[in-house]
Amino acid sequence: MQLSHREITVRLASPFRISRSTTSEATLIEVTIEAAGAVGYGEAAPQARYDESVESAQAFLDEARALLGGDPFALDGIARRLASIPGEMAAKSAVDAALYDLCGKLAGVPVWRLLGHDRLGPQTSWTVWLGDPDDMASRAAEAAPNFARLKLKLGGRDGLDVDRVRAVRAATDRPLMVDVNEYWTLDEALDSVPRLAELGVEYVEQPLPAGDEGGAALRDASPLPIYVDEDCHTLKDVAACAARAHGVNLKLTKSGGIREAVRMAHAARALGLGVMLGCMIETGLGIAAGCQVAPLCDYVDLDGNLLLAEDPWRGVEFVDGVQRPSELVGLGVVREGG
Numbered sequence: 001m002q003l004s005h006r007e008i009t010v011r012l013a014s015p016f017r018i019s020r021s022t023t024s025e026a027t028l029i030e031v032t033i034e035a036a037g038a039v040g041y042g043e044a045a046p047q048a049r050y051d052e053s054v055e056s057a058q059a060f061l062d063e064a065r066a067l068l069g070g071d072p073f074a075l076d077g078i079a080r081r082l083a084s085i086p087g088e089m090a091a092k093s094a095v096d097a098a099l100y101d102l103c104g105k106l107a108g109v110p111v112w113r114l115l116g117h118d119r120l121g122p123q124t125s126w127t128v129w130l131g132d133p134d135d136m137a138s139r140a141a142e143a144a145p146n147f148a149r150l151k152l153k154l155g156g157r158d159g160l161d162v163d164r165v166r167a168v169r170a171a172t173d174r175p176l177m178v179d180v181n182e183y184w185t186l187d188e189a190l191d192s193v194p195r196l197a198e199l200g201v202e203y204v205e206q207p208l209p210a211g212d213e214g215g216a217a218l219r220d221a222s223p224l225p226i227y228v229d230e231d232c233h234t235l236k237d238v239a240a241c242a243a244r245a246h247g248v249n250l251k252l253t254k255s256g257g258i259r260e261a262v263r264m265a266h267a268a269r270a271l272g273l274g275v276m277l278g279c280m281i282e283t284g285l286g287i288a289a290g291c292q293v294a295p296l297c298d299y300v301d302l303d304g305n306l307l308l309a310e311d312p313w314r315g316v317e318f319v320d321g322v323q324r325p326s327e328l329v330g331l332g333v334v335r336e337g338g
């Protein structure tokens, strides 16, 4: 198999602010794998939070070339060989997606059929990035007609997080969830979560820093389900998350791809956990990979490509609030203008 990769920069329609950073563009890596006359595509969104960079991901991909072997369907063996290089989960997920795209094309079926999954998952939420309460309320009201659910980014560290939710609640009846991105202490969480419950919030994502020792106490005291994201990367994390959360947020960028995310979803079910699927700022190529796993999940937050000024890939369609994967073979995406 032949692997190549290239950097692409995508611009957001408007800057995106969360507790730890503000972003107006993102650099992604497009991965191409060729075998038996077919071409598969995948995309990496390296995460500084997890010590990844565009450079480190590209260095991994250069090393990965020699580890692929000749059979794109030998996914377990390829993953075992790639796991000999630590980290670089975003780049691993791009290889995994490109291999699934390739396998689907060679088999003549969409990836979701190859996996035996339903085509459609739940409706996606729209992410309302962190801002002042009034500003978040006006952006939420603007998005509400098009999205079935809204996910509010909190963690302002200014004592206004509950006010943010109250302002949004007054502006729309849409189901709300919040994501604190690790920015509350246990005391803040114990104080805020019951107030969010009164405002009808459905669940709270990653209120505490990953690994915070207050996780179990918050889980036991919380009137709302707690979902973890930064705490849960791969299959080996899922059991420990059951002690500190009611659900896990899977992302292909963290798991290293579709194959591990499917295993995580089943492990989470065995432990009685809820399952959510998230994404990063990605194009329609990255989101297409996420769509293949979405039917296994209770909640889906796959709005990454919808935040872009221009999406270079078409195939995933936003229909009735659902990010619907194509019925074409593989991941079913085609380059815009291609």
Ligand code: MG
Pocket (backbone or CB within 6 Å): 179, 181, 205, 206, 229, 230, 249, 278
């Ligand atoms: Mg999150």
